[in-house]
Amino acid sequence: MATRSHAPLIRLARFKVEELQKQMAEIDRARAALQDQIDRLEESVPEEQAIATESREGYVAYGSYARSVIKRKENLRASQEEVDAQAGELRGRLETAFAELKKYELLEERRLARIEESVRAEEQSEMDEIAARIRSGAH
Template sequence: MAARSHAPLIRLARFKVEELQKQMAEIERIRASIREQITRLEESVPEEQSVASESREGYLAYGSYARSVIQRKDKLRASMEEVDAQADDIRARMEQAFAELKKYELLEERRLMRLQDAARMAEQAEMDEIAGQRLRSAH
């Protein structure tokens, strides 16, 4: 009895890996967006300081602006930590999915090798039988 093909399991495992890779790509896009937002905030501070120094009203308003920038950066950093935690989780799941895929691929490779070995043995047995028949008919 021949062992079943592992092809369906391999397809499922590949699908899982691909889905996790897509999730990781999305996480990387989110990370880049957060980094960009932080950079823009940091770049806006000197500009706002310059504007604030030009008038008394601007100087008084700058304090609340600076606090809002700090709060926004803190929120973005907290978001980045959450995204990093999600990335770590996806990375762990991806390692597990890759290991599962590799296991199924190795099982399928062994199954195919066993089938090839069985076919070679059957062919050799057939050749041996033919050689035996020729030997018997020669005597």
Template structure:
């Protein structure tokens, strides 16, 4: 008989699970970066209101606004990098999942062949018993 595909299935399942974990980490990073952008954008009106209260605040606001713009650019660059990583992991995950399904299908076929062989052997045994009984009856 052919060997079991269980070790390959376990390995492929492990690969899929590891890639799913990496994808979850990427999703968390993406969410964190988007939250950072949202917080920066939310802080701008607050800072504008504070800046309007005094001349010093008004003068300092320009530097603050430039820093916010630069920070958002840096976060967006990080976000683009994370998206690239997500695309790579998504592709590897799809390949790993297809590999897992292939091994599972091979194992199902192997087990079906074994089951068919067992049924065939049982039927042959029953047929032999029936022939012996028929021969004794004559």
């Protein structure tokens, strides 16, 4: 009753999990980069407001700057939402891949346990046979 090893399936499933984890790390980096850009935009506003109050031209130009900052933040937030949607979809695929990997690992554990039990039973049978011969030889 030799069953085949699940090692190739485990390797494939592990590879899939690792690839999905790499993709998730890339998404996390993209999310952090977008947040960093938003933070820098928000930090620049007070500086630009201070400069705008120094002259009439600056004051007039600030309105245009403020609108561009608002539009840029909207675009960045839309990008964040897209990245978050990708992360959610990828997280689902990663959970499925982890479950598949665990399933194959459990199947392999059970297969190895059955083999070990079979070997133990065979060894016990041999020991019983030796003991029976010794007893029959002693009588």
